[in-house]
Amino acid sequence: MTIFTLAIKYLRGRFVASTLTAVSIALGVSLVVASVLLARGIREGFIAGATDYNLVVGAKGSPTQLVLGVVFRMDLATPNIPYTVYEDLLRDPRVEAAVPIGVGDAYRGFRYVASNSAYFAAYPWRRKAFTLAAGRFFADNSPNEPSYEAVLGAEAARSTGLQIGDRFYEGEEMAEYPLAVVGILRPTGSADDRAIFFSLPSYWGMNEVARAMVVKPLTAVLVRPKRMSDLPSLHREINVTPDTQAVLPSGVLLTIFNMMAVAEDVLKMILVTVGVIVLLYVFVSMYSATIERRREIATMRALGARRASVLTIILAESAALATVGGLGGIVGGHVIAYLAGALLGSSGLVTNPLRFDVFEPAVLGGVIVLGTLAGLLPAVLAYRTEVAENLAPLS
Amino acid sequence: MHRCPNPTRNSRKLGTWLAAVFLAVNVSLAALAGTEEVPRLTFAQLVDAIRADSEVTETIKSYNGKEVAIQGFIVPTGPPDLSFFLLSRVSALGNYCCEAPVGQDETVYVYTAKEVNITYDPLRIFRVVGVFEAGMRSDASYGPSLFRMRDARVEEALGAKLLKTADFPNAAAKP
Numbered sequence: 025m026t027i028f029t030l031a032i033k034y035l036r037g038r039f040v041a042s043t044l045t046a047v048s049i050a051l052g053v054s055l056v057v058a059s060v061l062l063a064r065g066i067r068e069g070f071i072a073g074a075t076d077y078n079l080v081v082g083a084k085g086s087p088t089q090l091v092l093g094v095v096f097r098m099d100l101a102t103p104n105i106p107y108t109v110y111e112d113l114l115r116d117p118r119v120e121a122a123v124p125i126g127v128g129d130a131y132r133g134f135r136y137v138a139s140n141s142a143y144f145a146a147y148p149w150r151r152k153a154f155t156l157a158a159g160r161f162f163a164d165n166s167p168n169e170p171s172y173e174a175v176l177g178a179e180a181a182r183s184t185g186l187q188i189g190d191r192f193y194e195g196e197e198m199a200e201y202p203l204a205v206v207g208i209l210r211p212t213g214s215a216d217d218r219a220i221f222f223s224l225p226s227y228w229g230m231n232e233v234a235r236a237m238v239v240k241p242l243t244a245v246l247v248r249p250k251r252m253s254d255l256p257s258l259h260r261e262i263n264v265t266p267d268t269q270a271v272l273p274s275g276v277l278l279t280i281f282n283m284m285a286v287a288e289d290v291l292k293m294i295l296v297t298v299g300v301i302v303l304l305y306v307f308v309s310m311y312s313a314t315i316e317r318r319r320e321i322a323t324m325r326a327l328g329a330r331r332a333s334v335l336t337i338i339l340a341e342s343a344a345l346a347t348v349g350g351l352g353g354i355v356g357g358h359v360i361a362y363l364a365g366a367l368l369g370s371s372g373l374v375t376n377p378l379r380f381d382v383f384e385p386a387v388l389g390g391v392i393v394l395g396t397l398a399g400l401l402p403a404v405l406a407y408r409t410e411v412a413e414n415l416a417p418l419s
Numbered sequence: 420m421h422r423c424p425n426p427t428r429n430s431r432k433l434g435t436w437l438a439a440v441f442l443a444v445n446v447s448l449a450a451l452a453g454t455e456e457v458p459r460l461t462f463a464q465l466v467d468a469i470r471a472d473s474e475v476t477e478t479i480k481s482y483n484g485k486e487v488a489i490q491g492f493i494v495p496t497g498p499p500d501l502s503f504f505l506l507s508r509v510s511a512l513g514n515y516c517c518e519a520p521v522g523q524d525e526t527v528y529v530y531t532a533k534e535v536n537i538t539y540d541p542l543r544i545f546r547v548v549g550v551f552e553a554g555m556r557s558d559a560s561y562g563p564s565l566f567r568m569r570d571a572r573v574e575e576a577l578g579a580k581l582l583k584t585a586d587f588p589n590a591a592a593k594p
Contacts, residue, residue: 070499071498071499071500074498074499078496078497120562148559148560149559149560149561149562151498249562250562250563251523251562251563251564252496252505252526252528252561252562252564253505253522253523253526253528253564253565254522254523255494255496255505256494256505256507256509256520256521256522256526257520257522259520260519260520272494272495272496273499274495274496274497274498274499274501274504275494275495275539275541277499278495278499278501278539279539281499281539282538282539282540285538
C-alpha cells in the first residue's frame with residue numbers, strides 16, 4: 025500500500041468531514057472564479073456593445089445618462105434636441121456620417137429606437153454589421169406619410185414572439201398607430217438585439233406633441249468625423265452651445281470602468297477574506313483529524329513507518345482535498361457565472377460566462393499549494409508524535 | 420565572554436546588507452534609466468515638422484520606424500478598450516478651461532499593442548511609447564492622420580508619478 029492510497033483511505037474513513045472540507049474549498053474557489061468571470065463579462069459586454077460612432081450629441085446634462093440611454097438603452101432618455109442639430113452636423117464638412125436617433129417608449133420593455141437607414145448602413149470603418157434574419161428594413165419615409173413599419177432586434181423578436189406582418193402597440197392611446205413588423209435582425213451582441221427600430225416620421229407621427237411641432241424633436245445624433253483629429257474641435261463647439269452637449273462614448277465607458285474598479289477592489293478584499301476562512305477550515309479539519317489519529321500514527325510508527333511517511337500522508341490528504349475542492353470550485357464558478365449571466369441576460373451585459381480563462385490554472389495551483397500548506401502544521405504534529413506516549417493504554 | 424554578540428561583526432553584516440540594498444536600488448534605477456533612452460518627441464517638435472504644403476520635414480521622418488516616447492492627454496476616440504486613441508497636447512475633456520482644442524498637427528494617432536492597463540483619467544498626462552510614423556496616411560478604420568504610433572504601450576508620465584509620491588508621502592507605492 026503506497027502512501028497515497030493510504031491517504032485516500034484515511035480521507036474516506038472520515039467521509040463526511042472530508043466531503044465538507046472539499047465542499048467548503050469548492051465554494052470559496054467558485055466564489056472567486058464566478059466574481060472574476062462576471063466582472064470581466066460585464067466589462068467585455070460594455071466593450072462589445074459600444075457604438076462605432078465616435079461622438080454622441082444630445083441635450084445638455086449627464087454624459088453618462090446620454091451614453092447609457094442612447095447606446096446601451098439602460099438609462100432614461102435625455103431631453104430632446106431639435107432636428108436642426110442633425111441637419112447642421114450633416115452639412116458640416118468635418119463630418120463623414122451622422123445618424124439621428126429618437127428613443128422614448130418601449131413595447132413590453134423593448135425600447136423603441138427611431139432612426140433612418142443610416143443606422144444600419146455598413147461603412148468600411150464599422151465593426152458592427154446589421155443583417156436581416158427575415159423580412160426587410162423599413163423605408164425612409166417623408167414626415168407627412170409615416171409608414172409605421174418596424175424592424176425588431178433578435179432578442180426583442182424572440183421574447184415577444186412577434187412575426188413578420190404582425191401589428192403591435194403598447195398602451196390604449198397608441199391603438200390608432202400600430203406598428204407593423206417588416207423585418208427581424210440577426211443577433212449583434214449589443215443592446216440593438218433588444219430594440220425595436222422604426223423610422224423617425226413614424227416616431228413623430230405616434231406622438232401628439234411631435235405631430236404638431238414644426239421643428240421635429242430628436243434624442244441624439246451619432247457622429248463619425250472624416251478626421252479623428254477634428255473630434256476635439258467638434259466636441260468643443262457643440263459643448264459651448266447652451267442646449268447641446270457632445271460626448272465621447274468611450275470616455276464615458278472608461279469612467280464607468282474606473283468606478284467598477286473600485287467595487288472590484290472591495291470584492292477582492294472580501295474574496296481574500298473568504299480564502300483565509302476556507303484555509304482555516306482546512307487547517308482545523310486536518311488538525312482535529314491528526315489529534316484523533318495520534319494512536320494510529322503511533323501504531324504505524326511502532327510497526328516501522330518513518331516519520332517522513334507520516335508527514336507525507338497528512339500532506340497528501342490535504343493536497344487531495346485541495347485538488348478536489350479546487351476542481352469542483354472551478355466547475356462551480358462557471359455554473360454560478362452562467363446562471364448569473366442568464367439572470368442578467370435581459371440587460372444583455374454579460375458575455376461568454378463559460379469561457380475558460382488563463383487565470384484558472386493559476387487559481388487551481390494556488391489552491392492546491394495553499395491547501396497543502398494548511399495541512400503542514402497538522403503534518404508536523406503527526407511527525408512529532410511520540411510513539412511511547414501515544415501507545416500507552418487508554419487507562 | 421566569547422558568547423557575547425560581536426558588535427563589529429554585526430555592524431559589518433548590516434553594512435553588507437546596506438550595500439546590497441544600495442546595489443539593488445542602483446540596478447533598478449539603471450533599469451528605469453534604460454527605458455528613458457527611448458527618444459522623446461514633444462508636440463512642439465511635431466508642429467514644427469509640418470511644412471507649408473502640409474508635408475512633414477525629413478528631420479521628423481528620420482524617426483519613422485523607431486521607438487519614441489510622447490507625453491500627452493488621452494482622447495478616447497476609439498473603442499473603450501483603448502486599442503486606439505488620440506494623444507493630444509490638450510485634454511479634450513477638461514472643458515478647455517485654458518486652451519483651445521488642437522488639430523491634427525498636435526495629435527498623434529495611437530494604436531496599442533496589447534491590453535492597456537491604466538486608470539484612465541482625461542485630465543492626466545500619460546507617456547506613450549511606440550513605433551513612430553510621420554506623414555499623411557489614411558486608415559480604413561480611423562481615417563487620415565499625420566502622426567501615428569504603432570505597437571504602443573501606455574505608462575504613467577514619470578513627472579506626474581513623482582509629484583504624486585511627494586504629495587502623499589503616506590500613500591502606498593502602488594503604480
